[in-house]
Amino acid sequence: MNEVQTFVFEDLAIRGALVRLEETWRQVLAQHHYPQELRRLLGEGIAATVLLATGLKGHPRVSLQLQGDGRVKLLLVQCSADFEVRGMAQLREAQANDALLGAGRLAVNLDTGENGQQFQGIVPLVGPDLRACLEAYFAQSEQLPTRLYLFSDDGRASGLLLQALPGAGEHADDFETVTALAATIRAVEIAEQPAADLLEQVFADYTLRLFRPKPVTHDCRCTPEYLARIVRMLGTAEIDDLLRERGHVELVCEFCNRAFRYDDAQIEAIFAGQAPSQPLH
């Protein structure tokens, strides 16, 4: 189950989205050895970024970047218009009793790709967890009451978003009721029940309209073309140094943590502008 299900409450100006990731989430984690607290945060970040992407017109690419002075130095998650996700996180050397996030900022970048149109919303880190920071982002940037429920462990990353749409004013009480119901959902339910069953069970007093679920896949985009561009950006002087020192050039993708090696002949071909060959793994 790697999909996102969007829905609306009939008669109420409230929309929702439910994301559940298994294999896609495990692919994000593969090859990394993140400590448990960082795995949980990254899973929540992946789920939240997919949820964020569901409500946006023009299907922009969404990038979520969190930088703080706590134990987490950086969290970066990106989601394409077709719900292809990638993500990475870094911890810093810190004292065990330092806050996980600390002070810092959360930036959400939306890129429609048309005429380079971009929008960036930045909020300070306001709470102990990602959910609080993202709800602050929604309050500031979209100015729509929004609630998030995020769950993550080593096998699954999932989440639910509820948002009061413009015109929901007269249904303010309903939004409170609906979000109170959502708060009763447990991680095991969100992970194991079919989306339609879960939503209809939790919101039994309401009529829901469910849209077609969309698959969410992992794609970290470290293609031979992309890697060749990095080699060219590093320049001949630096690459020659690396070749002299080690006999090869090794690039490590910070998203998937895979290492790619190029030998002399491959490097020469890249600088000659030839089509990049598959690097040696």
Ligand SMILES: [Zn+2]
């Ligand atoms: Zn990669």
